[in-house]
Amino acid sequence: MSIAPNPADQARTVLVGVDLGPGSSFDPTLDELALLAESAGDTPVARLTARRKAPDAALFVGSGKADEIKALVAATQAHGVIFDQALSPAQQRNLERHLGVEVLDRIGLILEIFGARAQSAEGKLQVELARLRYLSTRLVRRWSHLERQRGGVGHRGGPGERQIELDKRMIGERIKQLKGRLVKLKRQRGTQRKARERQGTFRVSLVGYTNAGKSTLFNALVKARAYAADQLFATLDTTTRQLYLEDVQTSVSLSDTVGFIRDLPHSLVEAFEATLQEAVDADLLLHVIDASSPVLTEQMAEVQRVLAEIGADGIGQVLVYNKSDLLPADQRPRAALDVLELEGGVRVPRVFLSALTAEGLPALRGLLAMAAAGRLEQALDGGELTPNAVAASCDLAAAPPLCTPTLPDQAPIATLRTGTNDSHLRS
Ligand SMILES: Nc1nc2c(ncn2[C@@H]2O[C@H](COP(=O)(O)OP(=O)(O)OP(=O)(O)O)[C@@H](O)[C@H]2O)c(=O)[nH]1
Numbered sequence: 321m322s323i324a325p326n327p328a329d330q331a332r333t334v335l336v337g338v339d340l341g342p343g344s345s346f347d348p349t350l351d352e353l354a355l356l357a358e359s360a361g362d363t364p365v366a367r368l369t370a371r372r373k374a375p376d377a378a379l380f381v382g383s384g385k386a387d388e389i390k391a392l393v394a395a396t397q398a399h400g401v402i403f404d405q406a407l408s409p410a411q412q413r414n415l416e417r418h419l420g421v422e423v424l425d426r427i428g429l430i431l432e433i434f435g436a437r438a439q440s441a442e443g444k445l446q447v448e449l450a451r452l453r454y455l456s457t458r459l460v461r462r463w464s465h466l467e468r469q470r471g472g473v474g475h476r477g478g479p480g481e482r483q484i485e486l487d488k489r490m491i492g493e494r495i496k497q498l499k500g501r502l503v504k505l506k507r508q509r510g511t512q513r514k515a516r517e518r519q520g521t522f523r524v525s526l527v528g529y530t531n532a533g534k535s536t537l538f539n540a541l542v543k544a545r546a547y548a549a550d551q552l553f554a555t556l557d558t559t560t561r562q563l564y565l566e567d568v569q570t571s572v573s574l575s576d577t578v579g580f581i582r583d584l585p586h587s588l589v590e591a592f593e594a595t596l597q598e599a600v601d602a603d604l605l606l607h608v609i610d611a612s613s614p615v616l617t618e619q620m621a622e623v624q625r626v627l628a629e630i631g632a633d634g635i636g637q638v639l640v641y642n643k644s645d646l647l648p649a650d651q652r653p654r655a656a657l658d659v660l661e662l663e664g665g666v667r668v669p670r671v672f673l674s675a676l677t678a679e680g681l682p683a684l685r686g687l688l689a690m691a692a693a694g695r696l697e698q699a700l701d702g703g704e705l706t707p708n709a710v711a712a713s714c715d716l717a718a719a720p721p722l723c724t725p726t727l728p729d730q731a732p733i734a735t736l737r738t739g740t741n742d743s744h745l746r747s
């Protein structure tokens with residue numbers, strides 16, 4: 321699936337990031353913003369970073385910088401400018417006036433991607449709720465941003481768009497309506513989940529930063545064909561399949577779900593409550609990490625933050641270092657499995673694999689079999705999975721910044737055994 325199937329429709333965009341000093345998140349490379357823009361069907365044509373102590377009330381950047389952006393827009397014949405930081409509605413309007421092209425911020429961009437990707441009825445409702453929440457906190461904005469249909473004349477919006485002013489009360493009413501419908505869907509989902517619970521199925525959820533490879537791993541494990549692509553937020557809806565584990569002759573349910581990203585506003589996370597419920601109700605989380613990412617520590621921290629926000633931080637995790645095939649030979653772990661020992665004696669199993677080449681998958685299946693049989697905790701405590709003393713200052717349960725996992729030099733190969741104890745991993 322592609323949001324902008326016709327390359328001619330693709331908008332040329334200038335990316336702007338502003339370093340607001342310590343405490344604010346700033347990506348000097350703007351790589352993630354570029355990926356987001358590409359995922360929305362845009363073509364980033366230039367990147368520009370600036371530094372300020374505080375955002376300018378009117379233009380976010382200084383007027384000199386704004387002129388610089390304007391010149392860049394003209395030189396690159398860009399159709400729009402995307403800011404990595406959140407803009408106030410006034411800043412956005414002023415910038416649009418000053419630059420003469422459409423201006424979007426990171427959250428607006430994420431909402432566009434969500435809007436284009438949502439497939440299920442529930443997904444669509446959640447996206448609309450997220451958009452309305454975003455709007456209501458930003459006072460009243462143009463209704464066109466909600467109603468916008470892609471594929472019209474020009475890139476975003478165009479003659480087809482309706483210019484209807486909505487006041488906060490109307491947005492509030494629509495939010496109430498959407499919430500009601502979501503509650504109904506949630507109840508249905510809850511009934512399905514309860515049925516699974518009654519069957520005693522062990523529930524495993526894939527969680528992780530967007531683009532970490534969750535869907536690819538899901539497909540590799542259950543031989544499904546969930547949509548996987550080099551795009552951010554390729555997956556928006558939850559898919560659940562049964563995964564049969566020969567070792568223990570039992571099936572576990574495996575769910576693939578939406579990925580996380582830094583600076584996701586609370587309202588957005590909340591809007592996706594129904595989708596994320598699958599993770600909250602899981603017996604075990606497979607935290608999929610892009611081992612090849614230069615910012616994997618920050619990404620892991622972000623995932624832990626969102627998990628805490630949705631109340632899933634008490635669930636046992638397996639850290640799955642995916643895309644191991646992309647690591648240079650000298651950085652590749654020598655074994656597919658080891659144990660990370662955290663402060664306070666908590667042990668977390670780690671699996672190094674490649675969902676693409678299937679390398680390391682048997683180790684993960686072995687771990688899952690162990691977990692489904694209720695023997696994982698015991699194995700961790702009993703030292704059956706040989707711990708590798710790394711990152712002593714790492715506290716998985718704490719708020720970020722947390723783990724600085726170093727890839728082990730000599731990860732011991734653990735012997736995986738399976739048992740029949742049925743105590744669950746959840747503490
Ligand atoms: N080299 C390599 N690429 C991988 C691996 N696993 C996934 N990828 C690629 O990474 C990209 C993202 O994969 P997805 O499976 O869509 O990632 P995701 O975590 O489901 O992403 P979202 O649904 O967008 O959150 C795709 O281009 C995959 O082909 C791997 O083990 N090795």
Ligand SMILES: [Mg+2]
Pocket residue numbers: 534535536547548554555577
């Ligand atoms: Mg996915």
